[in-house]
């Protein structure tokens with residue numbers, strides 16, 4: 001479908017004020033944002049406008065009942081300086097899966113990709129050229145109908161913001177295996193990238209940090225035994241030469257990095273198994289020396305190596321030999337920046353000044 005995205009440009013870009021070698025985390029936004037409104041059962045008025053405040057009624061339903069979902073992705077520059085997006089259609093379809101679960105309307109997937117392309121093209125000067133840096137993109141949808149009462153809202157906004165992000169220095173992280181709090185239960189909203197899931201994780205994460213850990217390792221809700229995932233990352237283990245990642249059982253976010261890493265490991269002839277895996281199995285593998293590596297995967301960090309896991313006062317150590325994940329991370333970054341052939345067909349090129 002052909003959409004007419006109207007564009008109102010800023011008079012003067014703020015990009016000159018940004019020090020690309022020193023980008024503050026999550027506080028800098030580009031000049032423009034993409035917005036679309038949902039009214040009377042239709043998405044209307046797709047537009048790119050200067051980044052700014054949005055008037056919000058205090059009764060806006062997202063603020064009270066939490067109909068709010070989001071996506072996270074990055075734009076990179078290829079070797080010619082042209083902007084590229086990594087598997088944006090995957091984010092578009094995942095947003096709609098989240099929307100389905102939260103009783104929100106679907107957003108047209110071609111308009112999702114079109115809006116991203118237009119915004120990224122317009123903001124191409126904001127894509128940091130430094131290795132490891134990228135333009136973080138945050139598409140999200142929330143209920144902005146003013147109404148007190150429990151039902152699906154009838155008015156929503158879909159917005160895409162962009163924020164330059166510096167390189168992530170990957171030190172090995174420490175995880176806290178959480179036996180008290182849970183992130184997701186069978187039949188719950190764990191599979192949706194829904195705002196409320198992250199609100200519920202804040203307190204447990206703060207407690208884990210106060211104990212000296214970086215992130216929470218979530219276990220299943222019923223038995224506190226099966227590993228689910230980490231903060232905003234899926235998790236992989238290498239035991240005895242084989243990669244294992246928790247299966248997508250409805251409580252685990254369908255990570256696009258996860259899916260890509262599975263494809264890459266398979267292409268490298270490693271065996272990758274998606275199955276239930278218990279924290280005790282990891283402890284056992286660490287003790288008998290077969291736990292060869294463990295890492296988290298997600299858009300924000302790529303691949304984050306795990307150093308050890310705290311479990312009820314004990315520490316499970318992860319070996320740092322044979323880091324296949326590092327090789328996968330380098331390959332993935334090289335594909336994203338056009339330095340390596342895109343064999344999997346993951347990259348979507350967009351042009352500078354598409355608009």
Ligand SMILES: *Cc1c(COP(=O)(O)O)cnc(C)c1O
Pocket residue numbers: 072193229230231232233234253254255256257258297298299300
């Ligand atoms: C976003 C997210 C991930 C990672 O997904 P990617 O598509 O790889 O960025 C994993 N777990 C949770 C809970 C997330 O919110």
